[in-house]
Structures are given as structure tokens and as C-alpha cells.
Amino acid sequence: MDKALHVGDQAPSFTSTAVGGSYGLGAPVSLEDFKGQTVVLYFYPKDNTPGCTRQACGLRDAWHLLSEKAVVFGISPDGAKNHQKFIDNFGLPFPLICDESKEIVLTYGVWVEKNMVGKRTIGVERSTFVISSDGKLRAIFRVVKPDEHVEKVLEML
Numbered sequence: 001m002d003k004a005l006h007v008g009d010q011a012p013s014f015t016s017t018a019v020g021g022s023y024g025l026g027a028p029v030s031l032e033d034f035k036g037q038t039v040v041l042y043f044y045p046k047d048n049t050p051g052c053t054r055q056a057c058g059l060r061d062a063w064h065l066l067s068e069k070a071v072v073f074g075i076s077p078d079g080a081k082n083h084q085k086f087i088d089n090f091g092l093p094f095p096l097i098c099d100e101s102k103e104i105v106l107t108y109g110v111w112v113e114k115n116m117v118g119k120r121t122i123g124v125e126r127s128t129f130v131i132s133s134d135g136k137l138r139a140i141f142r143v144v145k146p147d148e149h150v151e152k153v154l155e156m157l
Contacts, residue, residue, distance in 0.1 A: 004109055007140055011039075011131040012107045018073065019083040021095040026080045029073070029097060031131070038070040038138075039131040040153055043110045045124040047078045047086035047096075055126070055146035056092055062150045063093045069157040073097050075104055076124060130156050 005012070011031060018029035031039070042059070044052045056074060059066060066072055075097040078086075083096040097104070105111040110125045128149065130139040139156045141149075 005129075005137060005140060007137050009137050011129065011135055011137050014104045014107065016104060017080060017098045018095040019080045019098065020087040020092060023095045025084060026098075029095070031135075034071050034131075035135060036133050038133055038157065040066070040070045040072045040128065040157075041075055041097075041108070041131065042072070042126075042128040042144075042149070042153075043075050043105060043108065043124050044126055046076060047082045048089060051126070051146045052076070053086075053090060055144070055149050056086070057090055058146065058150040059094065059153075060090065060092050062154060065154060066150075066157070067093070070130070075099055077102055077105065128153060 013031050015028060015030040017026045019026050023029065044055055046052055059072060072094040077099050079100050080098055083098060087096065099105055102111055105124055108129060110127045112125045114121050114123055125142065126144045128141040128144055129137055132138040141152050
């Protein structure tokens with residue numbers, strides 16, 4: 001991504017495979033499928049890891065509130081089999097989008113250099129984008145803390 005995304009920008013389009021929910025074991029999904037609806041895209045580093053699990057379970061536990069206000073997708077570079085295991089292990093009610101090619105994380109600017117315990121790595125920055133019904137970015141939460149995530153999203157919605 002050449003330019004950073006800002007609130008008010010048009011949300012970058014994507015097409016990929018989603019797993020879970022109405023997508024079952026895997027079916028195509030496009031951002032364009034949700035014109036006229038509020039969409040929450042939350043980017044996370046890896047399925048079945050402690051922080052990502054806390055974040056996903058927070059969304060699961062607030063699903064009765066979230067699902068009334070928005071369509072929610074998790075996105076990580078994991079593939080369909082890993083996503084399905086994550087969904088099954090924790091009873092996640094929302095679909096997860098596969099981004100093995102890292103096209104979506106690059107487009108949204110969340111594939112970044114990170115410093116973990118003094119070691120520099122490249123990976124997904126835990127970030128969330130709320131997209132309004134007109135397809136524009138309504139909110140961007142960068143470097144999200146897993147335990148505070150659902151609260152921020154609900155406040156925005």
C-alpha cells in the first residue's frame with residue numbers, strides 16, 4: 001500500500017475465501033457483497049494463539065450485540081483448514097477470511113515490522129477497520145489490545 005488509509009477513505013476492495021458462518025468450509029467473499037451494510041474487518045496475526053484467541057472469544061461473547069449492528073469478519077494469513085480449526089475450537093459464530101497471499105493485509109497497511117521482546121519480525125498488526133454502509137472507512141483502530149477490542153468496536157457501532 002503506497003498511502004496510509006484514513007477515516008473517510010473508500011475501503012479497499014478485496015475478494016478472497018471465507019470460512020465459517022454461511023461460508024461453511026470455504027466460499028468466495030468480496031467486500032462489494034456488503035454494500036449498504038456496516039462491516040467490521042478485524043486483522044489478527046494467527047489462529048489459535050493466546051492473544052488472537054482472547055480477541056476472537058471477546059467478539060464471540062458479544063455476538064448478540066455485534067451481529068445486530070454489523071457484518072464481522074476476522075482476517076489473517078492463515079488458510080482455510082487453520083481457520084476451521086480455530087472456529088471449531090472456540091465456537092466462533094463469525095467467518096474468517098483467508099489471506100495466505102497477504103494481499104489484503106498489504107492493501108490495508110497492516111503487514112508491518114514489529115518488535116517482539118527485542119526481536120524484529122514482520123507480521124500482521126492487530127488492527128480493526130469499521131466500514132460504513134457507503135463503503136467508506138468510519139473508524140480505524142491500530143495496535144489493538146485483545147482484551148479491549150470488543151469494547152472499542154461496540155462503542156463505534
